[in-house]
Amino acid sequence: MLPTPCTSHVSFDTIYEPSEDSYLFLDTLASPSESAWLTQRFNATSSSPNQSTASPLVVELGTGSGVVLGFVAANSQVIFGRRDILPLGIDVNRNACIATRETANKAIKERQTDNESEANCQKTVYLSSVMADLGSSLRPGSVDVLMFNPPYVPSEDLPRLPSVTEQDVDESGMSRSAKFERDSYFLSLTYAGGRDGMETTDRLLEEIPGLLAPGRGVAYVLFCAQNRPQEVKERIRAWGDGWQAATVGNSGQQAGWEKLVIVRIWKETA
Amino acid sequence: MKLITANFLTCAVKGCKASPASFPLHFRDAELELQELDFQPDFIRNIVPRIDWHALQIMANELGFPKILDKKPEGDELKDEQILKELHRLLLETHINEGKLTCGNCGHEYLIKEGIANFLLPSHLV
Ligand SMILES: C[S@@+](CC[C@H](N)C(=O)[O-])C[C@H]1O[C@@H](n2cnc3c(N)ncnc32)[C@H](O)[C@@H]1O
Ligand SMILES: [Zn+2]
DSSP: OOOOOOOTTOOTTTSOOOOHHHHHHHHHHHSHHHHHHHHHHHOTTOSSHHHHSSOOEEEEESOTTSHHHHHHHHTHHHHHSOSOOEEEEEESOHHHHHHHHHHHHHHHHHHSOOOTTSSOOOOOOOOEEEEOSTTTTBOTTOBSEEEEOOOOBOOSSOOOOOOSSGGGSOGGGOOHHHHHHHHHHHHHHHHBOSGGGOHHHHHHHHHHHHHBOTTTOEEEEEEEGGGOHHHHHHHHHTTOTTEEEEEEEEEEEETTEEEEEEEEEEEOOO | OBGGGGGGBOOOSGGGTTOGGGSSOEEEEEEEEEOOOOOOHHHHHHHGGGSOHHHHHHHHHHTTOOOOOSSOOOGGGGGOHHHHHHHIIIIIIEEEEEEEEEOTTTOOEEEEETTEEEOOOOGGGO
């Protein structure tokens, strides 16, 4: 098993602590079947040169601690068969953005050492973390690999998005209760998904066709049983035009259903 | 934030996406830092096809870098160490730590702080 990136530098006051869902993401992408699929799709020595020698842009939405993106960046050789991927992390939480940058850089350094015996001594370069709502800041058609472990727990209300400036305030001057309130709010953003736990994920699904690179874009999205992933997959296939959805990872059982699943979404070109 | 990141970013305002003026975003008051990184020529060669060359010219110019090639390097130019090294420096070693990115279409400014660009929108623009 490939090592999990170190997150000892991360404060979990406002940031999602890596959990079962995070680990399912790691295990799914590094599984022999999924990494074979990705390696084939993004192989640098493929026969259609212009298409696939270009470095893939790998974007994670809602990076939290950065454990998933850090893992993918550090293990790019295993997962994509190449190290020249371009990892970019997005979260609405500034602390998560900063944490992810450090997690990714540390994980790359740790895993990709100057080892002469290694066939590939290239090193993956972490691009940046950006604060944004989902894919709103990304150029249309630019994303090759999109990953999202969303806030998926059904909740009465969906927490509002942070305002532009509220994360600029210095927390040292904050009262204990103000800090408690702030922390609870940012943690609610990590899990609360509104109706059926799907309000944020539904917005993301709508963005997918516009975000993914034509020809080779692929998205991975995590669902819990209450999100009714079977219906979601049907809905995606109903987009037509070759859109596909398949469960490629799952964990745990709940009343005969898989508790968590990861769905791969991509377009089959004729 | 590494300069290459701006190659993948555009204005978050929905109505701007279709306008050519929303890309590239324009750097203002940028505070730059050079962070050294191993030079990997193969890597740069695979990044070049992903770069919008016209946009990179504009950004390099706005940030006060020496003029870059008029056209995206191809063929033998991609074997030229000097060309690749300059691109390496510009795209991967150049970081924008503080400053703004502004949209040429709607004029909205996105702040960059501690190397993190903030693309959250005020509620009236969502
Ligand atoms: C379940 S956590 C996942 C964290 C991390 N990827 C992991 O797997 O451990 C969901 C993350 O999404 C972020 N998030 C919530 N709404 C978002 C939105 N609209 N745009 C971007 N990120 C969002 C939260 O701040 C949180 O970091
Ligand atoms: Zn704009």
